[in-house]
Amino acid sequence: MSEFDAATAVEPAGDGTYRATIADGWDIGGIPNGGYLLTVVGRAVLDAAGRPDPIAVNARFLLPTLPGPVTVRTELVRAGKYHATVRASLHQDDRETMAVVATVGDLSSSPDDSPLAPPPPELGNPGDGVGRAEGGSYVPPPIVDKVELRMDRNTTGFASGAPSGAGVMRAWMRFADGREPDSLAMLTFVDALPPAVFETAVTPAWTPTVELSVHCLRRPGAGWVACATEVGAIVGDYLTEDGRVWDAAGRLVAVSRQLAMMPRG
Amino acid sequence: MSEFDAATAVEPAGDGTYRATIADGWDIGGIPNGGYLLTVVGRAVLDAAGRPDPIAVNARFLLPTLPGPVTVRTELVRAGKYHATVRASLHQDDRETMAVVATVGDLSSSPDDSPLAPPPPELGNPGDGVGRAEGGSYVPPPIVDKVELRMDRNTTGFASGAPSGAGVMRAWMRFADGREPDSLAMLTFVDALPPAVFETAVTPAWTPTVELSVHCLRRPGAGWVACATEVGAIVGDYLTEDGRVWDAAGRLVAVSRQLAMMPRG
Numbered sequence: 001m002s003e004f005d006a007a008t009a010v011e012p013a014g015d016g017t018y019r020a021t022i023a024d025g026w027d028i029g030g031i032p033n034g035g036y037l038l039t040v041v042g043r044a045v046l047d048a049a050g051r052p053d054p055i056a057v058n059a060r061f062l063l064p065t066l067p068g069p070v071t072v073r074t075e076l077v078r079a080g081k082y083h084a085t086v087r088a089s090l091h092q093d094d095r096e097t098m099a100v101v102a103t104v105g106d107l108s109s110s111p112d113d114s115p116l117a118p119p120p121p122e123l124g125n126p127g128d129g130v131g132r133a134e135g136g137s138y139v140p141p142p143i144v145d146k147v148e149l150r151m152d153r154n155t156t157g158f159a160s161g162a163p164s165g166a167g168v169m170r171a172w173m174r175f176a177d178g179r180e181p182d183s184l185a186m187l188t189f190v191d192a193l194p195p196a197v198f199e200t201a202v203t204p205a206w207t208p209t210v211e212l213s214v215h216c217l218r219r220p221g222a223g224w225v226a227c228a229t230e231v232g233a234i235v236g237d238y239l240t241e242d243g244r245v246w247d248a249a250g251r252l253v254a255v256s257r258q259l260a261m262m263p264r265g
Numbered sequence: 266m267s268e269f270d271a272a273t274a275v276e277p278a279g280d281g282t283y284r285a286t287i288a289d290g291w292d293i294g295g296i297p298n299g300g301y302l303l304t305v306v307g308r309a310v311l312d313a314a315g316r317p318d319p320i321a322v323n324a325r326f327l328l329p330t331l332p333g334p335v336t337v338r339t340e341l342v343r344a345g346k347y348h349a350t351v352r353a354s355l356h357q358d359d360r361e362t363m364a365v366v367a368t369v370g371d372l373s374s375s376p377d378d379s380p381l382a383p384p385p386p387e388l389g390n391p392g393d394g395v396g397r398a399e400g401g402s403y404v405p406p407p408i409v410d411k412v413e414l415r416m417d418r419n420t421t422g423f424a425s426g427a428p429s430g431a432g433v434m435r436a437w438m439r440f441a442d443g444r445e446p447d448s449l450a451m452l453t454f455v456d457a458l459p460p461a462v463f464e465t466a467v468t469p470a471w472t473p474t475v476e477l478s479v480h481c482l483r484r485p486g487a488g489w490v491a492c493a494t495e496v497g498a499i500v501g502d503y504l505t506e507d508g509r510v511w512d513a514a515g516r517l518v519a520v521s522r523q524l525a526m527m528p529r530g
Contacts, residue, residue: 062350115499167381238320255498
């Protein structure tokens with residue numbers, strides 16, 4: 001079993017409840033990555049609904065979730081022909097730490113072409129990218145040992161105190177152990193890059209996500225996926241970040257949006 | 266009381282439940298507009314949480330909701346210093362027709378400037394716009410009598426069978442009775458334009474929204490608001506539409522994203 005599948009495994013415990021264990025190593029400074037946590041919830045949601053693919057997933061991060069035992073509660077709200085809707089929540093030590101709503105379905109018959117979709121960024125080959133924004137003072141978080149990044153060198157200035165100012169990040173990514181991507185993995189990948197706001201003029205620091213939305217439009221093919229994120233807006237203490245993921249064949253597979261608070265050092 | 270306030274009024278009925286009446290006239294072909302329905306739920310959510318402004322709102326449209334009596338159920342998930350999180354649902358005839366999760370808070374102290382935000386579209390004066398995409402075979406829905414539109418003439422080709430192909434719509438809008446905009450009204454405004462996909466190559470038809478996300482970043486000032494929507498992607502049967510709203514002073518006040526199914530004639 002891949003590290004990803006092991007770290008996101010859930011065990012049915014009856015009445016729509018699932019037990020899971022938040023694993024070590026999928027964190028940023030000791031705090032497990034939000035996309036990783038959402039994947040654990042997403043796996044329980046797919047099981048509860050009996051559908052193979054997440055389609056539209058909204059997550060709220062209410063309190064930090066730490067490595068260790070958790071419970072996922074699910075409620076199947078409606079099961080229709082194309083979609084099922086599930087309310088879910090993550091609980092640790094009797095506290096709800098995440099609130100999730102998900103629309104799930106079946107993307108197995110997606111067509112190969114898209115009538116209208118943004119093209120993938122020009123990232124060259126994965127070997128052209130920078131593994132871990134190396135060379136600067138920035139210390140990559142432990143999750144990069146699980147999700148291997150090959151970052152566009154034009155978007156890693158933040159690591160050495162010289163952000164481009166564009167508020168954009170781009171990278172190839174894949175699971176370090178070779179596990180192929182699927183629709184569920186998108187919930188992890190859309191949150192695996194450092195915050196794009198680091199490439200504005202701010203000093204990298206904790207950037208708390210309030211809400212994360214992911215839309216999976218198609219199952220990815222095998223190989224690296226290309227991710228691009230950008231700051232949509234900074235207004236007061238809030239920022240929005242938009243993300244897109246393309247598979248190795250250049251097909252758009254997922255889009256995301258986060259509402260976060262500005263980094264606080 | 267304005268038509269908008271009357272049509273979105275909610276009455277507390279105890280235990281986080283609210284009674285409301287879906288009004289006539291806020292519909293598209295007899296089906297009440299999704300943004301309008303979300304505003305009814307949003308008003309109940311703000312009351313339940315005791316916070317003045319919606320910040321991040323996600324809605325799922327499970328079944329059609331028709332004019333007439335409804336019940337909104339709310340559950341206060343967490344009340345923090347800056348934000349409160351509420352799960353809510355809309356019920357009609359004992360069926361849940363909408364599932365909503367909302368993060369609410371207080372935008373009263375938003376700064377006037379934004380470090381980074383897209384500028385408003387160049388729409389000229391509201392008087393330069395087209396009232397109702399007139400002159401073609403397209404019949405504007407009844408909701409345009411409530412939300413007055415002044416559409417950019419470059420984005421109304423769909424009404425006469427000649428879409429631009431760009432998948433973009435732009436308009437000034439305001440409440441027809443002069444009621445000034447506020448953060449709650451954004452839940453209506455982000456869904457008040459015809460689907461941007463009408464400005465691709467498709468024939469205008471019912472475009473069912475699966476999920477609608479709205480982020481309110483700042484309270485709007487008085488006057489017209491400028492709205493711009495665009496198709497983000499079309500993949501298989503799915504499309505995404507991104508929206509932005511600026512107030513009369515040109516400040517970005519809200520962003521939105523919808524996942525919808527392609528129009529079905």
